[in-house]
Amino acid sequence: MPAASRTIRLVDIAREMGVSRPVVAAALFDSGGNTRVSPALAARIRATAARLGYRPNAVARQLKTGRSRLIGVVIGADNPQVNQTRLLQLEAEAFRRGYRLLIAYLHDMRESTALMADFVARGVEGVFWLHLPFCLEQPPKAAIFKQLPRVIFNEERWCPHGGVIRIDYAGGIHQAVHHLAARGHRRIGMMLAGRGGWPGDPILARLRGYQTALRELGLPGGRSHVWFGDSPDPAASAIDAALAELLDRRRVTAVIASNDQWAAETIKALRRRGLRIPEDVALVGFDNDDLARRLDPELTTVDHNHDLFVQRALELFERLAVTPAAAADEILIPARLVVRQST
Amino acid sequence: MPAASRTIRLVDIAREMGVSRPVVAAALFDSGGNTRVSPALAARIRATAARLGYRPNAVARQLKTGRSRLIGVVIGADNPQVNQTRLLQLEAEAFRRGYRLLIAYLHDMRESTALMADFVARGVEGVFWLHLPFCLEQPPKAAIFKQLPRVIFNEERWCPHGGVIRIDYAGGIHQAVHHLAARGHRRIGMMLAGRGGWPGDPILARLRGYQTALRELGLPGGRSHVWFGDSPDPAASAIDAALAELLDRRRVTAVIASNDQWAAETIKALRRRGLRIPEDVALVGFDNDDLARRLDPELTTVDHNHDLFVQRALELFERLAVTPAAAADEILIPARLVVRQST
DNA sequence: CTGAAAGCGCTTACAG
DNA sequence: CTGAAAGCGCTTACAG
DSSP: OTTOSOOOOHHHHHHHHTSOHHHHHHHHSSOSTTOOOOHHHHHHHHHHHHHHTOOOOHHHHHHHHOOOOEEEEEEESSOHHHHHHHHHHHHHHHHHTTOEEEEEEESOGGGHHHHHHHHHHTTOSEEEEOOOOOTTSOOOOGGGGTTOSOEEEESSOOSTTOEEEEEOHHHHHHHHHHHHHHTTOOOEEEEESSOOOSTTOHHHHHHHHHHHHHHHHTOSOGGGGEEEOSSSSOOHHHHHHHHIIIIIITOOSEEEOSSHHHHHHHHHHHHHTTOOTTTTOEEEOSBOOGGGGTSSSOOBEEEOOHHHHHHHHHHHHHHHHHOGGGGGSEEEEOOEEEOOTTO | OTTOSOOOOHHHHHHHHTSOHHHHHHHHSSOSTTOOOOHHHHHHHHHHHHHHTOOOOHHHHHHHHOOOOEEEEEEESSOHHHHHHHHHHHHHHHHHTTOEEEEEEESOGGGHHHHHHHHHHTTOSEEEEOOOOOTTSOOOOGGGGTTOSOEEEESSOOSTTOEEEEEOHHHHHHHHHHHHHHTTOOOEEEEESSOOOSTTOHHHHHHHHHHHHHHHHTOSOGGGGEEEOSSSSOOHHHHHHHHIIIIIITOOSEEEOSSHHHHHHHHHHHHHTTOOTTTTOEEEOSBOOGGGGTSSSOOBEEEOOHHHHHHHHHHHHHHHHHOGGGGGSEEEEOOEEEOOTTO
16 A cells, blocks of 8 residues: 555645745645745745645545535436446546546435435535436435535426436437438338336327327328337337237338337347348337447437537536526437438 | 525534534434433434434545545446446445445546546545556556555556456356357357457457367367457458458358457348358357347357456455455456357 | 544635 | 635544
């Protein structure tokens, strides 16, 4: 265990140089109150600090200033791929802006109270709540966010003072339907992994985008060409039931799957039926998971635009510090159709 | 911004109850020094704390005690799937043991000094360094870990006082070869996404496991049946070159891919050649990424055993606090062959 | 069983 | 341009 010898403090440098602590602080950081120090002295102080191996104590600073440069992030088990990719991008953008992320993985909504209490205790400057509750699950209670001045949600505002960033699921599906229509498809079916539990549920947004596009294009279908599943899990039996409905009964020539995982299982099921993609049936996914481009055929899907999401998220986060009312702003991230081989 | 009214401190409760701070601390936590307090008073204090909405200030506590219950985690871009899954599991296990994770995504090795300095400044109790450097990349310098008393690495000990946890890549490949041999394969090829840059590089371990198994089984091949790539990216051209070598020249009937991403691209390439999996060519991946079971055919692959990894990692982490010499222990996590349809 | 005091390492007004 | 002092909210030895 090296260098455990003695932690170097600001005062140690001050003593060594025969100056006061504020002088050292002014030389090393922007702090030091009104204290100003000559460039020459500042340079000497920095040299000494480097020689002694001085490391500022962020904890002491935080205690004094109340600023932690720490953001709590709650991620869920709801869509591992999407959340994990987004988390890493979020970290990159947060780091660029001088923040660090404290992560909490929400396994069970009952843990949420303790998680938020811990975030408060650690003085996070705000929380990104990226977990989407399933329809089976209780949404988070607004009370748990009370002591967190800045909270940003994904899709749904779970407490009155929180901001929300939404992905344009409806727009993504809308693009997909138009794309399929342009490829000549007139009977377009959709499979959804659930029925939608709360107002902002992406399941409902997908349905909206689908129906709007069909109407615009004058295509048949609507709810009748949508298969609703009961579980988020793309079990083979569920896929087979969906295809029996959509292909056999409704004679669709294109299927929009609930997400890329469902699409991957649909590829298997279509191959079991001896159908070619996209010649016999076109297929669209959602999420643009890493797997989408690894599938055979490579999957046409809708991308979440994580880049823009994390940028807007951090912009909003910084704006909330100045203007809490900015939480009411509507932020919608456009989704992007990524065309590959499956359509 | 609710409840920003006034933060409740220990001293506020003490005043309200007409007792001293240590008494309150003793009632609410295990702390309070020698102070003991009667159960009846403790109950009243807890009730008051709850009524006032008291939240302990972890930062003040950390400044005084030096304990942060915080672990820094460095994850890299080297294998997103593996690292992301592992990160989430690590978080779960850490939380169970009362720790929280501070994450840092390493985009560029030049950032590593600043990252470690920030971890030191924030008083993390240790670091899990999960990033594996590519052969093209500088390994981390030992000096950057100097002020971190507890460091745990994956695969390779990058500073003398750090502990290491290794995945048994060699054992995983060894299982794969034996499995293929049991299926009747005698010419087994391997494709590796690189040549291995540093002693603990998993590429070299895979090669070792492969050669040992071939020798045990008296099978032909060895290095001659291994194709070495130049890039971690499974480009179609690389896959085609590998198959030209392994299938056309060496006439192998089974291929062990560098990882699941390479395996996914190999599935496409084999289908382009009109070959069936596993009838014409058997295929094994590595990592057991989420995509492995979504591919068609579902992929036989080697699982990292993340459960055990994170458990052993946290055990070692806690042991290092008491016995720094435990860092020298060899910890090897057995990998598990997961047999699916591709073999 | 209880309280007053010191101190963790910073920052920040304030006085010189 | 510089220094002495107070204080962020806790914990902990020590004295009563």
